[in-house]
Amino acid sequence: MTDVMHNFELFQPATLEDARAILGDHQDAWILAGGMDSLDWFKHRVKMPAVVVDIAGIPDLHGIREEDDGGLWIGATTTLTEVNESELVKSRFPALAQAALHVASPQIRNKGTIGGNVSQDTRCPYYRDGFPCYRAGGNTCYANTPTAMNREHALFGVSRCVAVTPSDTAIALTALEAVFTVERAGSRQDILASDFFIGPAIDITRMTALEPGDILVGIRIPGKWAGSRQYFEKVADRQTWDFALVNIAMAAKMENGAISDISMVCGAVECTPRRLTDVESLVRGEKPGQELETLVKRVASRGAEPLNFNHFKIPLMENLAVRAIRSLA
Amino acid sequence: MQTYGPYDPSVDYVPGPAPRPKYTGRANEAGGAETPSWRPLHMSRRNFLRGVACSGVVIGGSSYLFSGTTPARADTRAVERLVRLTVNGRTHSIEVAPNETLATTLRYRLGLTGTKIGCNQAECGACTVIADGITIYSCSTLTHRVRDSEITTIEGIAGEDGTLHPVQQAFIEELAPQCGFCTPGQVVSAVALLNRNPKPTIEEARLAMSGNLCRCGAYDHYLRGVMKASERV
Ligand SMILES: Cc1cc2nc3c(=O)[nH]c(=O)nc-3n(C[C@H](O)[C@H](O)[C@H](O)COP(=O)(O)OP(=O)(O)OC[C@H]3O[C@@H](n4cnc5c(N)ncnc54)[C@H](O)[C@@H]3O)c2cc1C
Ligand code: SF4
Ligand code: FES
Ligand code: FES
Numbered sequence: 001m002t003d004v005m006h007n008f009e010l011f012q013p014a015t016l017e018d019a020r021a022i023l024g025d026h027q028d029a030w031i032l033a034g035g036m037d038s039l040d041w042f043k044h045r046v047k048m049p050a051v052v053v054d055i056a057g058i059p060d061l062h063g064i065r066e067e068d069d070g071g072l073w074i075g076a077t078t079t080l081t082e083v084n085e086s087e088l089v090k091s092r093f094p095a096l097a098q099a100a101l102h103v104a105s106p107q108i109r110n111k112g113t114i115g116g117n118v119s120q121d122t123r124c125p126y127y128r129d130g131f132p133c134y135r136a137g138g139n140t141c142y143a144n145t146p147t148a149m150n151r152e153h154a155l156f157g158v159s160r161c162v163a164v165t166p167s168d169t170a171i172a173l174t175a176l177e178a179v180f181t182v183e184r185a186g187s188r189q190d191i192l193a194s195d196f197f198i199g200p201a202i203d204i205t206r207m208t209a210l211e212p213g214d215i216l217v218g219i220r221i222p223g224k225w226a227g228s229r230q231y232f233e234k235v236a237d238r239q240t241w242d243f244a245l246v247n248i249a250m251a252a253k254m255e256n257g258a259i260s261d262i263s264m265v266c267g268a269v270e271c272t273p274r275r276l277t278d279v280e281s282l283v284r285g286e287k288p289g290q291e292l293e294t295l296v297k298r299v300a301s302r303g304a305e306p307l308n309f310n311h312f313k314i315p316l317m318e319n320l321a322v323r324a325i326r327s328l329a
Numbered sequence: 330m331q332t333y334g335p336y337d338p339s340v341d342y343v344p345g346p347a348p349r350p351k352y353t354g355r356a357n358e359a360g361g362a363e364t365p366s367w368r369p370l371h372m373s374r375r376n377f378l379r380g381v382a383c384s385g386v387v388i389g390g391s392s393y394l395f396s397g398t399t400p401a402r403a404d405t406r407a408v409e410r411l412v413r414l415t416v417n418g419r420t421h422s423i424e425v426a427p428n429e430t431l432a433t434t435l436r437y438r439l440g441l442t443g444t445k446i447g448c449n450q451a452e453c454g455a456c457t458v459i460a461d462g463i464t465i466y467s468c469s470t471l472t473h474r475v476r477d478s479e480i481t482t483i484e485g486i487a488g489e490d491g492t493l494h495p496v497q498q499a500f501i502e503e504l505a506p507q508c509g510f511c512t513p514g515q516v517v518s519a520v521a522l523l524n525r526n527p528k529p530t531i532e533e534a535r536l537a538m539s540g541n542l543c544r545c546g547a548y549d550h551y552l553r554g555v556m557k558a559s560e561r562v
Binding site (some may be wrong): 004005007009010011012013018020022025026032033038039040042051052054056060081104105108110111129152240242314316 | 403404406408425426427428430432433449450451452454457463465466469471473474483500536537539540
């Protein structure tokens, strides 16, 4: 069913101002960055916006800059390849460079943008195939029935919808406590990662705080974790193309061999990146080692409510948390 | 039961049952039913596509491919349909629909059918082309996006005189292609890698080739081919 896309009007504004004007004039306009997520929706004819605004040609949205506090600013249309090859990103935020490197395939990373990666919609196969589920405005969840295939779905934070966040970079950016700059109706807002990604209890039809017409301008990563000990690991069925079954990102600071501060986030277990606050408070002030690993394993997945086919995610998540801590030893 | 005659590779067989001869009500002289005559299409599909690419008239006619129903542009800021596209060093002026992918443009407007469409959704790599030095999936790129890019397809890899690129030569020597459907994409990915990094480690080569699926599973052969070619570029 992926022949030809529906007809749409295509705009390729050269400035942010033009983009704003076009988005203002067309309420149903769809923003296109790398198009790696969008074109799938169009080809399957599940989403058929009449107007598509290609923002990749806007210079203001592109590039990687150093910030005064030792952090970085990354423009929304910077490609994932640019992120994972950037010396600045690699030296300060290796967890993000690794996350970008583990997305999809080289060709997708060459074109897919970091803004599109964090804004992409969930990969629940029922929803992507056009089933009229809760997320699509209907009144049932096809992934949470006794016979549903829900191997890839959520362990936590379920509210009618059991879909998970698909983005690898979102996990790293949340661990690095990034701030998302969004342009909404002519004014700019800075949204913390913890507020940018939203779960079904807040709005079941969206994955992020972006509303129609909003433009994600860039992502600011504060200097707080620059140069700290970082870790990223992703487990997927295949090394290429496949989305994470579980992934983990961690940033930590060490003092005299003990963990003085830490931020640990797990992906693909909840609709939003899940910060493992239990693990964080457990390990602060402790020395990494076998004893600590045993404790981490006990708390990492506390509160998980598996569905029929995703019990395997619990040990996976626990082991990833242990491996992250082990990397600090 | 009617059947087709002996297989003729120059003929495009239409799907479905063989055409039945018209029933004339009487047996023919040999006593049996009339021999069903299989009437080939006049052109093979490949030739037809070549023809399409060269004749503007047919392009207009093949509207099932190119959505003939695009409404007139309501908003004048929208993209023009006429674009200049640089492919393999040649600039073409062509009409491109806003919703057209580069793979479609290359294959059905420019006749560059070496670029394959496998999955049409960024999951196989058969459609890989180089745009400004980097590999992209042409099936998942709007042609309008690459208007200003230098595009290289598999047709632009060998020399003008037909000399094979070291990658192509090495792939032949390593028996890399089996069915060959993924091969154009594999060649393009390998060439792009060696252009950027003429002496890759095997790990770098593996990573660079990881966006190209091979349904025949000839990955090791392709990888060996890349390493062999890297000694010769
Ligand atoms: C086969 C395949 C495998 C994949 N595997 C992975 C994987 O393993 N891990 C992973 O993380 N991702 C994966 N992806 C997803 C892919 O990485 C993302 O689709 C891509 O990064 C999205 O970026 P884009 O620029 O192409 O997005 P687009 O398709 O252009 O945009 C995606 C969405 O974000 C919105 N958007 C984009 N930019 C902005 C902006 N600046 N402001 C407001 N809204 C915006 C668009 O409107 C759209 O809704 C895969 C995709 C495919 C096709
Ligand atoms: S998990 Fe969410 S997206 Fe998937 S079918 Fe259920 S409601 Fe729809
Ligand atoms: S046809 Fe483009 S990736 Fe498969
Ligand atoms: S050779 Fe057949 S798909 Fe690769």
